[in-house]
Structure formats: C-alpha cells, structure tokens
Amino acid sequence: MNTLTHFASPQLPLLHRGKVRDSLRAPSGDRLIIVTDRLSAFDSVLETAIPHKGAVLNGLANFWFDKTSHIIPNHVIKLVDANAMLVKEAQxxxxxxxxxxxxxxxxxxxxxxxxxxxxxxxxxxxxxxxxxxxxxxxxxxxxxxxxxxxxxxxxxxxxxxxxxxxxxxxxxxxxxxxxxxxxxxxxxxxxxxxxxxxxxxxxxxxxxxxxxxxxxxxxxxxxxxxxNPETAEQMDKEYVRQWLIANKKDGQYPRALTPEVTQEASRRYLDIYERIVGEPLPTAETGAAYAPHTGRQDARARMQANLVQAGLIKDAWVSIVLDAPEHKAHGEQIRQQLAGYDVFTQLRVASAQQNGETIAGLAETWNNSIEPGVVIAAAGNGLGAALAANVNVPVISCPPYQDYTELALGLNSAAVLPSGTPSLTAVRPDNAAQGALRALNLPRLRERLGQDMQATKAKLRAADEEFKAL
CATH class of the missing domain: 3.30.470.20 (ATP-grasp fold, B domain)
Structure with missing residues (x-):
C-alpha cells in the first residue's frame, strides 16, 4: 500500500523518532515534523501502516491550530506537505x-x-x-x-x-x-x-x-x-484496539492487521477528516493541495517534491566518507567538483574497522532517505566495500594515494572485491564526482551534464581550429 512509514534524509538531522511522528532540524533552525502512517496501540507500533492516517492527523491539527489561534498562539509556521509541518522550536x-x-x-x-x-x-x-x-x-x-x-x-x-x-x-x-x-x-x-x-x-x-x-x-x-450512551462507539483508532483485543492469543496482541481491518481503519480516518473539515482529504483525491505533483502519487515522491519546493532540502545528496580525518583535503577536493550542481554534499568520517562513525548508523539514514543519493568512499577499497555491502545506493571509491605503487595495489584490490560489494572505483576526484552526478540520474542533472559535454566539445573544436591555423 502507498504509506509513509519511515522518514530519513542526510540533509535534515533527526531530533526524535516517536511512535507516529519524526522530528528533524530544518536548515532555518526550526523543526520539521513528519507525521507518518504508523499506528501505535497498547504502547507498541504495529507492523501495518494505515494509508492516509498521517495526512489526516497533520491536516486536522493544522485545521484546529488555525481555528484556535485567537485563543493562544501555536507553533505552526506552515504546512509544507500533507504529512509534514514546519514549526517553531519551543521549549x-x-x-x-x-x-x-x-x-x-x-x-x-x-x-x-x-x-x-x-x-x-x-x-x-x-x-x-x-x-x-x-x-x-x-x-x-x-x-x-x-x-x-x-x-x-x-x-x-x-x-x-x-x-x-x-x-x-x-x-x-x-x-x-x-x-x-x-x-x-x-x-x-x-x-x-x-x-x-x-x-x-x-x-x-x-x-x-x-x-x-x-x-x-x-x-x-x-x-x-x-x-445508547453506554454503548457509544469511538470515532477513532478504538476500532483497531478492539480488533487487537478480540484477536489476542497467548497474552500477545497481533503485530499486524489484516487487509480488511487496515482498509476499514483508513476509511474511518478519512471519514472523520471529511466530517470535521467539510471536504475530502486532498491527498486522497486527484489534484491535491500540498501534493502538487499528483493526488495518488507515491507519498515519498510527493513529499520529496514538496520539501524541495519549500527549500528545506536539495533534490539529491552525495555523502563523501573518509576513513580518517587526515584525508579531509582529499574529500574536499571531490566536494569542490560537485559545486555548482545544486546537490547536497557532506563529509563524514567512518571506518571499516573501528574509529569514526559506525557504518550501520550512516547506512540507516542513507538506505531510508526520501531523496536519491550516492556515497563516495574517499578511502581505500576496504571502506568502499564495507559501505557497498551495507547501503542500497551507488557507492564509488576514490582512494587517496601517495605514489603509483600504492595506486596499483588499490586498483588490484578493487578488481577482486567479493560478491555483494558493488563499489565502483574512480582514480581522479573529478571523475568520482562526475560519476556520482550521473548515478543520481536526475533529469535536470542529465540536461546539465549534456550541456557541459557540448561545451567541452566546443572548446576542443576551437582549440583544434586554432592549432590548424598555426
């Protein structure tokens, strides 16, 4: 089903991950709250997400904050997506x-x-x-x-x-x-x-x-x-709670819902939204407000487009990973080659062995990022292989080297990486950067790279003509 169960982005530091809401630091210093479709019952999060639930909660909260702002100010800055709200940082x-x-x-x-x-x-x-x-x-x-x-x-x-x-x-x-x-x-x-x-x-x-x-x-x-006052049924997630109670076995509640219960729960959330607001939830229909790129489009793709439009994230990222702080200059050299392409870049220090950040922690964010990305291992092939074995985005190794002997050893080890570690290797920092831009495969980058190639060819032709004229 089209649900939003997890949010991550290397561009937005995670502040807190709750049962339903994820809080992240926005570039402005404000807080971005992502309301997911996760459902919590009896102090645990179910494995089954409820379609549209997060958008219902976020939309209703925004509706009520607006209706009561004359009573007390609230933290809302703006609704940036059906599932995302930018708010002021309060104590x-x-x-x-x-x-x-x-x-x-x-x-x-x-x-x-x-x-x-x-x-x-x-x-x-x-x-x-x-x-x-x-x-x-x-x-x-x-x-x-x-x-x-x-x-x-x-x-x-x-x-x-x-x-x-x-x-x-x-x-x-x-x-x-x-x-x-x-x-x-x-x-x-x-x-x-x-x-x-x-x-x-x-x-x-x-x-x-x-x-x-x-x-x-x-x-x-x-x-x-x-x-009958004593049998009045709650118009909320009590429906799910009662199903869990009815299907409890050996003292344990089910961890997942059936498709029928999931669909009914979603219908109830959508119904109460429409009854309160007076119109259907926009993202459940076509031509959705806060979902300018479709109504029923994938929730993650819609959110990415809206966060980019709001200026909260770039549409892609490149993480340059060093195995030691002393290789920072090499990482910065790669990073400089990415300047001007409007992608988010960062330097991180990790190690295939022990020091630096753990690969698992970095991979959790990269693997679940809402936007596409590429990892460049500005280190030996050991780190590149370790990263490639743990992430689901392209990995390019661009190791620093002191002399051609060290380079030859590095290229030899890159050629015999074990299965399941698909790390590509680029010797030159500019080629590593260009390879990352191509791996992102974004239409705007493909157009820009095409223009770059045409400009390069024009320079070569001009140089050739100048040589012939000598």
Whole structure:
C-alpha cells in the first residue's frame, strides 16, 4: 500500500523518532515534523501502516491550530506537505493537560473500582458509564515514560510548572475544549476528551504538538450517543484496539492487521477528516493541495517534491566518507567538483574497522532517505566495500594515494572485491564526482551534464581550429 512509514534524509538531522511522528532540524533552525502512517496501540507500533492516517492527523491539527489561534498562539509556521509541518522550536512543558467532558475510558474503569478523585478533581457518586460531567474537568498528567496522574499542587511542588503557568494552561485548555466542542457539535460529533500540550517560546505560552485529532482525542457520533450512551462507539483508532483485543492469543496482541481491518481503519480516518473539515482529504483525491505533483502519487515522491519546493532540502545528496580525518583535503577536493550542481554534499568520517562513525548508523539514514543519493568512499577499497555491502545506493571509491605503487595495489584490490560489494572505483576526484552526478540520474542533472559535454566539445573544436591555423 502507498504509506509513509519511515522518514530519513542526510540533509535534515533527526531530533526524535516517536511512535507516529519524526522530528528533524530544518536548515532555518526550526523543526520539521513528519507525521507518518504508523499506528501505535497498547504502547507498541504495529507492523501495518494505515494509508492516509498521517495526512489526516497533520491536516486536522493544522485545521484546529488555525481555528484556535485567537485563543493562544501555536507553533505552526506552515504546512509544507500533507504529512509534514514546519514549526517553531519551543521549549516543551512536560505536562499534558487532559480535558474530560464524560466519564469514560480509564477514568470509568477507576470509577468502577471505587476511585472518586482524579488528578485532584473529585467526581460525585452515582454516575454511569459515559455520563457527562456538569462541566469539563482538567486532569493533568506528567509526560514521563509512563504518563502519571498528578494534582496541580504536586505539579508545582515537584517543579514541573509554576502555579501561575499551570493556571494559565488550565484556562487555555478549557477555552480550547469549549471551542472544539462547539464546532464539532455543529458537525454531529461529540468531543469526549482530549489532551493539549504547551510550550514556551521567548517566555510566551504557546500550543504545540497536535490537537483534536483521532489520536489525541476521543470522539463519539451525536446520533450514536443519543441512541445508547453506554454503548457509544469511538470515532477513532478504538476500532483497531478492539480488533487487537478480540484477536489476542497467548497474552500477545497481533503485530499486524489484516487487509480488511487496515482498509476499514483508513476509511474511518478519512471519514472523520471529511466530517470535521467539510471536504475530502486532498491527498486522497486527484489534484491535491500540498501534493502538487499528483493526488495518488507515491507519498515519498510527493513529499520529496514538496520539501524541495519549500527549500528545506536539495533534490539529491552525495555523502563523501573518509576513513580518517587526515584525508579531509582529499574529500574536499571531490566536494569542490560537485559545486555548482545544486546537490547536497557532506563529509563524514567512518571506518571499516573501528574509529569514526559506525557504518550501520550512516547506512540507516542513507538506505531510508526520501531523496536519491550516492556515497563516495574517499578511502581505500576496504571502506568502499564495507559501505557497498551495507547501503542500497551507488557507492564509488576514490582512494587517496601517495605514489603509483600504492595506486596499483588499490586498483588490484578493487578488481577482486567479493560478491555483494558493488563499489565502483574512480582514480581522479573529478571523475568520482562526475560519476556520482550521473548515478543520481536526475533529469535536470542529465540536461546539465549534456550541456557541459557540448561545451567541452566546443572548446576542443576551437582549440583544434586554432592549432590548424598555426
């Protein structure tokens, strides 16, 4: 299926890889958030991705950030792709503000067991499952490895926030919930409960992360709730959770979904997007906004084109790998030959044996990069072979050498590399660079290289004519 399960690029340093979202450093210093199609349930990421899920979450978050910007500023700079959002870098506050309007979920389970106070809020006896509270309540949790219920007083005494900051967050959370509840009610949807995350930007409280999405909120259909409040079905990934529970074997949940469950889950995500926003998800249709190069095009190709268009990445990369820092001059010589072709270049130090960065770590990024790339091993053939055995992009070896004896030994070893190590060899730095440009096989580079060849031929003809005239 056409899903986005993993994002990587040598051009964008990875800051954090979460269960669903990947955060990377943008060239401007801002943060690029990639919302993948991964699905997390019961604290683990399933092997099956849900088509369009990431675009639904990203699109809905952007929709709600726009609708609530009059209440509190948020971190959004712009939506650069259906699955990617450029945001301001804020200092996150390690507290989730959970707002609840109904007695359900984990709170109902605690209530059944006799609990009446939740995060410092006391609820009355005699309530029934899914019953509404007289007014929405705020039950904060800490953002640790496992979220922890905590009272506002303890949040302050433990140093999570100041009282003034907590009070400000609580007021804003209630205001956001009120706006969300009203707008969703107009669309026949009940906002049951949700979470909000805040951060500080230049000392100012702002809204970050996501809001009012199927992954951060619980939704019910107004009609479904009216028929029977206690059996109201959630309009979110609870459908998948219930399937996992029903198919649990030997205490283990399935790691993958069936095609039928995957398709239904995707349909539900798309349906709730359309109900909230009022129009279909653009990337699920042709002529998609934020997907200018097609609607149903491969998600990775679409994202690459949009990130290039936004100026966040070049359309290709060349990584020049040294086996030791003392070979930096040789690597820079290769790099200079790539100047003017508008490709991203970098120097890295790795070793087939021990020092420098590990090949495995570099290969993880190269092998999953959203854009095409080439690796040049500016070292002996041992490194080139080790790289070629671990990466799925072209590898060119261009070893430095002190004399022709060393060169002859290097060429001899290059000719007998073992199977499964397809590293090509170029002696001259300019040939290594030109070989990398050709290996990228981009139309714009092919056109440019064709122009270069024509210019070279014209110079040769002019020189020949000048020689004949002597």
């Amino acid at each position: 996150p506050i390690k507290v989730e503000m959970v707002v609840r309007q109904y007695l359900t979920g984990s709170m109902w389970r605690g209530y059944q067991a006799g609990q009446r106070t939740f995060s410092g809020v006391t609820v009355p006896d005699g309530m029934t499952k899914n019953q509404a509270f007289p007014q929405a309540i705020v039950t904060p949790t800490t953002k640790e490895e496992s979220d922890r219920e905590i009272t506002p007083e303890n949040l302050v005494s433990e140093g999570w926030v100041t009282k003034e900051l907590y009070d400000q967050m609580a007021v804003k959370a209630q205001m956001l919930f009120a706006v969300g509840s009203r707008l969703l009610a107009e669309k026949g949807i009940i906002l049951v409960d949700t979470k909000y995350e805040f951060g500080l930007l230049n000392g100012q409280l702002i809204l970050i992360d996501e809001m009012h999405t199927p992954d951060s909120s619980r939704f019910w259909s107004t009609e479904d709730y009216a028929r």
